[in-house]
Amino acid sequence: MDMSIWQPIVDRLDRLRAAGRRADFWLRDDDAVAPTGALDRLVELADRFSVPITLAVIPAHTSGELSHYLASRDDISIAVHGWTHQNHAPPAEKRQELGGHRPREVVLDELDKGYSRLSALHPSSFVPLLVPPWNRIDPGLLAGLPDIGFTALSVFGAERSSSNPDGAKTMKTGSIASAFPRPGLSLVNTHVDVMDWHGTRGCRDHLEIIHDIVRRLDEMNLDEETVGILTHHLVHDESVWQFLSRLFELTAVHPACRWRRGGDLTAR
Template sequence: MMETSIWQPMIDRFDRLKAAGRRVDFWLRDDDAVEPTPALDRLIDLADRFSVPITLAVIPGHTGGELSHYLARHDDIGIAVHGWTHQNHATPLEKRQELGGHRPREIVLDELGRGYSHLKALHPSSFVPLLVPPWNRIDPGLIEGLPGIGFMALSVFGPERKGRSNPDGAKTMKSGSIASAFPRDGLSLINTHVDVMDWHGTRGCRDHREIIQDIIRRLDEMNVDEEAVGILTHHLVHDESVWEFLSRLFELTAVHPACRWRRVSDLIAR
């Protein structure tokens, strides 16, 4: 049985959406995939159980045919470009970033182009033209070069629109500057908004109540008819509390008529 005490505020919000004839879209982005692992098996099995599509942000420079062959057996998985090698180029006094302004723009865009081509070749049927910057940070000056590579969307962490509050500003490099670059012809901004991990504390799962509060906060700030709730996970570092939370979230949202899990390719097309 699901504990309804901490989940009830979110259930109540979904019930109100249902009564109003509205529905909220969710999408799941999981970062840092490179190869098949027991943790990836567990994530895919859990998502399959509740028909939740997964967007895997794969690190191009560290992956190859092993992951490609493994994922070919699974449906409802989209492959996004997670930088090039997930290498930090920032100085010790800065937040980590691979796609910052520390190197010539041409070099960074060339690496992203190589990553795009590599993953598209490895995963021809599941590749999506989505860039997920490592550490959710990208220099705004690089954004205008992404459509020329073939990218149709960018995904970092935080609200897509200017003026919206960011529950964890440290997650996003120059969040306001990135939002200011949109709307942009040929490129959508499709972010994640709720992170299950306590990166600055236990490095395990955050308190479940806090994650639920973040989901409700996102529902408050978003346009339900035009935007989605992006859930961010990292399968390689999940503890049991993360798996428990995801199981309960999927269980609840999979059956509630006011909720719908979407492929990121559908969100890009929209």
Template sequence: MTMASIWQTLANRLDRVQETGGSIDFWLRDDDAVEPTAALHRLLDLTDRFSVPVSLAVIPAHTDERLSRCLAGRPHVDVAVHGWSHQNHAPVTEKRQELGGHRSREMVAADLRAGWARLRALYPTAMVPLLVPPWNRIDPGLVAGLHEIGFRALSVFGPEEGAKSAALRVPGLQLINAHVDVMDWHGTRGCRPYGEILRDIDSRLDEIEKGGGTVGILTHHLVHDESVWEFLSGLFDVTASHAACRWRRVADLIDR
């Protein structure tokens, strides 16, 4: 399949959505932001060029005024709390977690309060009340206390429906997940094959047609290879101007 045919397949699917009077909300979540880098500037410039809002999951313990100054002139950027220090507290026999059940709830809550306060001070207008757990993992027993800290939404990876997500649903807290990851974490650690990514988008569109929701695209600017940048440029080119698509700020999704 050629590149042109890959993108045409997506355009055709969106055309069918438009013909039925529907529309699709996309949102972009980029994880592990800390400081201005060439890769971050490339992401910000690319999203600005296509008028695509981007939600940066920022690691509070490692960020400072340099990133704050960098984002000050970028009104299309929202800042979310990415845990505290992105430190793994799980044993080697388990998947990595910072917000797991390996420490007391009081210790984890203290970290999250510190993260909230630090990002609120550094990014007073850009910060949104969204928690993005490092590695997309959080102990369900911690979720009920997030609203008391100030969080109004939680974002992990995968569909919002199902048993796994049901354990994370509590009153007063929205679940706004990412659904499509562009990275091949277990293989090349570069971009996944475009056809695979677009099949994931197509599958997510099927889920939305049945039960509503958004298409959340997940990126990690610090580890993008050239193929990722080319994919994002192509995706934005197809979707940003299509009548059936809306790229949304996560702040708007939370308010909704």
């Protein structure tokens, strides 16, 4: 592996240290339901560098087995990843579980069940954070989330409005920022995805991921925003594991980087 490609991240962090500043990073890993070898590997890797994990768990498919596996850990936060992670959009649309294709009351009731189930299974590590499957949610649902107990929402993309909204019916990436700030609900996004979903479905080119991290460091508001890294442990190839190992190695000990727990972010 060419270690020189990592120098831009080190340079940015060194500049922050010289200025007396610090960037918050966080790791969101999606689609957890049960203990697996892949989850073991993620947990062991994060442990090695003391990096906390926020697991987005699918409530309808999980059980006490995962709860028992994580019971003694205080460095893993549990977020609500929809209800069943089932697509309800027609073939011509992007996949959505929390879209506008079903009655609002039905979707909110499922999210309420998911919130109750995970908070009961993981009483000490549960955080009131909703992670919509496929990072998509209908805007009409947002007002009902605080009534369930959610205090934060996490999708993929910038927290501030962009000039290229994804569309009126579904809020994703920059477009969701137009609905914030809003009472009782904060936006805690991920910004860098390690997976090449539209190509190899393995790890993206390491240099491209590094460029995304550097761009986020250059653009973010250090006082209010984070660098959110998005992973999916169940589908990682060896290149993903290598990337994460090197990223954690470089950042976890750097005084200008702080890896945050999910609860730290929802409490802000």
